[in-house]
Amino acid sequence: MLIKTINFLTLFLVILVLIMSDDVKNYLSEVRRDFSGKPLNEESVDENPIEQFNVWFEEAVNAQLLDPYAMSVTTVSANGQPSTRIVYMRGIVDESFVFYTNYSSDKGKDLEQNNKVALNFFWGELERQVRIEGLVEKMSAEGSDAYFAKRPRESQIGAWASDQSSELLTRKELEDKVVYFTEKFKDVVIPRPSHWGGYVVKPVKIEFWQGRPSRLHDRIVYTNLGDDWKQSRLSP
Ligand SMILES: Cc1cc2nc3c(=O)[nH]c(=O)nc-3n(C[C@H](O)[C@H](O)[C@H](O)COP(=O)(O)O)c2cc1C
Incomplete structure (x- = not known):
């Protein structure tokens, strides 16, 4: 039974x-979900896409979205395989988007071979997407040091303990390294590991996408012309 x-x-x-x-x-x-976003017009957008990004970013922050500074970063490996992951955008310096990571990680290896990247911000509640294509460079050691020094101690230990993107046999392997580096740096200022630091992405193209009713979305794209930006509207 x-x-x-x-x-x-x-x-x-x-x-x-x-x-x-x-x-x-x-x-x-x-x-199916229709979009209701307010129009994005040639008349209302800023002439400079970085300024326009700042306007939208502030609106995303004010809308209290979860992690509005999370962006996807796409890199391409030496054999042409693209790979995408989320990282946090930690600022815009000299019109370049900044993020921090492990230089020996998979993305770090890709970027050593190919400095072309694509970034994407998706702010769903605002029915907005920003697509960025650009060229990446490593941040100066001083800049990376300054940011690393501001990180919480646990994150600093993590940067030493995690050989990012390498295979672990067990989680304990990682936890043991955390214990090791915590002991090693006990009572001292933790230095930045040379394998960890910032990247700056200089945009060559930035597209602002605003969801609109009936799939007739607004797309305004800026293309870099050296000192200036060309602005165009794309079909949705
Ligand atoms: C919300 C979120 C934020 C993240 N921020 C970062 C970051 O700022 N830097 C970083 O190296 N990885 C960050 N990650 C982890 C990456 O997505 C990825 O797992 C890691 O960088 C390894 O990628 P790779 O093996 O392609 O190099 C974040 C993941 C998520 C989901």
Whole structure:
């Protein structure tokens, strides 16, 4: 009797999972959401895309979005394989977007071979996307030192302990390294590891996308012409 009940329960659960996975498939193929965003006009945008970015970024911060400074960074490996991950944008300096990472990570290796990157900010609640293409350079050692010095101690230890993107056999391996570096740097100012620092992305193209009703979205793109920017509107 008990075995029969268990078998019945298993069957019931399998059917439930199948129904649910069909629901998800239907959801994905049928979900539609219209956009209601206010227009993005040639007349209202700033002539300079960095200024325009600052306006939108401030609006994203004021809208209290979760991590408005999170952006995707796409790099391309030596054999042409693109790879995307989220990192935090930590500032805009001299019209360049700044992020910090491990120079020996997969992205660091990609960037050594190919300094072309693509960044993307998605602010869903505001129905906005900003796409950036640009060229990356390492930040100066002094700049990276200054930022590293401001990080919480745990994050500084993490930068030493994590050989970012390398394979770990167990989580304990990482935790043991944290214990090791915590002890090593006990009572001293933690120096920046040379494998960790900033990158600055100089944009060559920046596109502002605003969701609009009936898929007739607004897209304004700025292309760098040296000292100036050319502004155009793209089809949605
Ligand atoms: C919200 C969020 C923020 C992140 N911020 C950073 C960051 O600022 N720097 C960084 O190196 N990795 C950051 N990561 C982790 C990266 O997405 C990625 O896992 C890591 O950099 C290794 O990437 P790689 O192996 O392609 O080099 C963040 C991940 C998330 C989800």
